[in-house]
Amino acid sequence: MSTTTDTELALDPGLLAEDPPPAVSATRVTRRYGTDESAVEAVAGVSLDVPAGQFTAVMGPSGSGKSTLMHILAGLDAPTSGSVSIGGREITGLSDKQLTLLRRRHIGFVFQAFNLLPMLSAEENVLLPLQLAGRKPDRAWVAELLATVGLADRRHHRPAELSGGQQQRVAVARALVTEPTVLFADEPTGNLDSGSGQQILGLLRDAASTHGQTTVMVTHDPRAAATADRVLYLSDGQVVSDLHRPTEAGVLELMSEVSR
């Protein structure tokens, strides 16, 4: 499928420059839990495009469906209806194996709870996605990443020997090591003090700005959201606001507007 797209694009270089496929694209996505009348619609018809290189924050109150939406965009959960594509490739309907391989190549994750393997060193944790994929790590790239997240001198430490902020920085490096099409971050600062949280946001911001790393971050923190290029605000499973170049004040205003 991707080869035909490549051929078509190759025929018309102008088209490629003008209109690259969005890194993430969702069309009329719904996700319903349960089957009878008491069914709950967590995501109720969301359509969105995240252009390559954009840092997008997804906000919304608890139960607004922001986490469910992210799971669906990342191929971890299947939508009840609608479709999702990553890097121009349709992912709805893929088998578990195909989805796993897709996650390997195209998706990076940063979790709220860090989720590092306790028996591996920082560096080994970073290398993990490459090793699972059977890819030879580019040592220079890994060293650069560890330096970027500020852990070059702690790469042989185990997670238990690192602070929460340091652990989350390892997790960010792990997510970036495969140079994914899109990085998903689920409340990445939720377990951190504000200083450590700022460092993480800085890293994500920097990855987007200097490397063009497409990033989708779920958060409920307006300060975190303000570091993004764009804020999508969800309520009752629908996108109720789409704010570009947000400021913290703008986000706060948006929040109070919606909750009114």
Add this chain to the structure above:
Amino acid sequence: MTRLGLKAIAARRARTLLSCLAVVLGVGMVSAAFTLSDTLRHAADSLTSSSYRGTDAVIDARTAFKLSQQGNASPPTIPASLLGRVRALPQVATAIGDLTNTQTRIIDARGSVVGHGPYFGVGFDATAPGAHRLTPFRLSAGHFAVAPDQVVIDAGTAAKLPVGVGGQVRIEGRGPVRTFTVSGIATFGAVNSIGSATFAVFDLGSAQRLFDESDRYDSILIAARRGVTTSALRQALSRVIPASAQVQSAAAQDRFTLTGLKQFISIIEIALLAFGGIAIFVGAFTIFNTLSITVAQRSRELAMLRTVGASRRQVLGSVLLEALVMGVVASLVGLFGGLGLAGGLSSLMRSLGLALPQAGTVFAIHTVIVAMLVGVLVTALAGLGPALKATRISPVVALREGGLAQAPRSGRRIRWLANGLAGVALGLLVAGMFAGGIATGTRFALIVPGCLLLFIAVALLSARIAARLASVLGRPAERLGGAPGGLARRNAMRNPARTASTAAALMIGVALVVFVSVIASGLRQSTTGTLEHQIKAGYVVAASDGNSPIDPGVAGAISGASGVRSTSSIAQDQVRAFGRTVTINGVVPSSIGAAYRYDWKSGSDAALRTLDGSGAIVDAAFASSHHLVTGSRFRVGLADGRSLALVLRGIDVPPKWGALGLGPITVSTSMFRSVFPGARDRLTFVMATGRGAAAALRARLSGFPGVQVYSPAAFATKQLDWVSQMLAMIYVLLALAVLASLLGIVNTLALSVFERTRELGMLRAVGMTRRQVRRMIRHESIVTALLGATLGIAVGLFLAALVTAALSGDGLQFALPLGSLVAFVVIAVLAGMVAAVAPARRASRLDPLSALAYE
């Protein structure tokens, strides 16, 4: 708190069941052991009483000493003339002469001996009125033998052959095989046959000729006239019999060796109990593991209970209660499962041809008490460690952020305990094996607890080296399994105590298997080496089972066969020397030197060739313990009361490992025959040239189907048949212990998967396929199994080395069965793979979303 403990079990029903299974297996074995042996013993008792019931007294020859049941003794007989005097007594209703020996083999159509002995040959006087009272044989078809060419055989053999009344059957008694017509088929009391025995019942007169006992009986069986008491009968009888004869009860004489049957039952009982005990011991490890892991996983919950006011004692109680309930349930299931197992075992024995009398199943109260007590106590003991650990969880754990709290460490005390246990274990083992002059029972009473303590000590100590060992053993997993293999290795290393105690359960089974196989290979090497050294002859002619005595006519049948230069037979019987019953050998002085190697301490082959009427050779051990030197004179007693004066002509030093079963005293065959006219041969050596000799020998031996021609190597192999059979049986029984330990691995893996749910979710999210998840779990299981195998091999080799050292005085050698050891490792790997199947499947089906879900 009690309800909490019970609810904890209810909440984890599947896991609880799994960890109980090992105890169920063990208790089941114990219960089956008691039930089966009680049932069999009851049946054997009723068989004994019914077999000998009608016989009020037996007259047989008085022996100067008790002949051992080895089969190479020719018991003295009584003159047939005595019967007339007995019959003349007014107290006697019926008296008949009887011949009963155990060397009468029934031959099947392929020329093989039926059954595994004893091979009963009986002379029965069916014509005497009232004779049926005096025999356990009950005709189910035909009539008792009345002519020289007729025989009655047992129903079991008749069915096996198969042959019916009027059919022909070949029987090898004294001399070459002869063909008889089956005149009738009989049961032994109510059973078709006993165990693997066969019966051939001849007419009494024909039997006397057949067994070469003209005008002699083995015994006279007597039924008292109505109204005469047994004691009155015996008094009357003792007045008419000569001093060389004695009166006793039929049960005391036990001509059908039913006491042997009861000994056999006791051996089965002990074996089943031992292996049941091993399974329970392994089960205890599983329970210990499960409870340890659940205590660790529940540490926050237990800490929370402490914060809301639960005392240490209440926490201890709730965990102990959990163990106790598991023990009671598992033991109950095992107890009744054992009944079924006993039934299965007895039908297995029936299908193997070990027909035992049918009687109602005996389910004795001691079965219930012992099985329940052992099961519950062992489980409760296994729960004590985890329960104590639970009490040391500090309440503050409940308030701590993050995943699982680390259980408090008690490293130094554990190490101290483990070292202490290891020391005590070694002390018990060394004392049990090397101490001189203690009874076998005492030895076992020292060795068995020594082994148990050793296993526990190694399990405790291995936690300290488990990480390093798992790291090494996990290398292949890392090489072969890629990233998942590498993770598996790290997972096996991350909780060394847990990996070690899971592996320890497997270690026990492997250690015992290794121990047994090393000892067996030592037996093989010792036997083969010894026989290679001793036997100079080209062929050995011996019984088809390798051990039974053979007919003296065999030597005559083969002499002069083409290619045969000479033959030399060794005959055997039993004598009493210096207060001990020993085997005496009769050899042909002129030819034995060419067939058998003597290592002379004193004397020479020349002295051997001139062995005269009273000359004897003894082995060095016998000579030194009785202070004999060449020229010494000594006497040996015969079973019939006579004694024999011997002069020592030479002392030889046979290999310490007595593989040929030769006795310490050797005399010339001419003197031997004059004293033991009816004795049989142990074997016949054949010195032959040319390739055709074996075929020529076999042709000459067509009249002796129960005899075979062996090369010395084949003879050695035959001597070791019992080792192979024993080994196979022990392996099957130990497989149960290994199975129990596999359940432990399954359990630990399942608990670990549960514990690592979030980790697995993360791995799936960052690109681990389901197949990689399964591989990771599988490799962790394999590393654990390899750890168990490694520890087991080490402990097994250690125990075997100890036993070999203890028995080195008897010539047992230490031999490594490398092939078997490799096979055990391969089996351990396969077992690890099997144990991983269910937990791996479960892990691979986990939803990656679980990593993102936050409580």
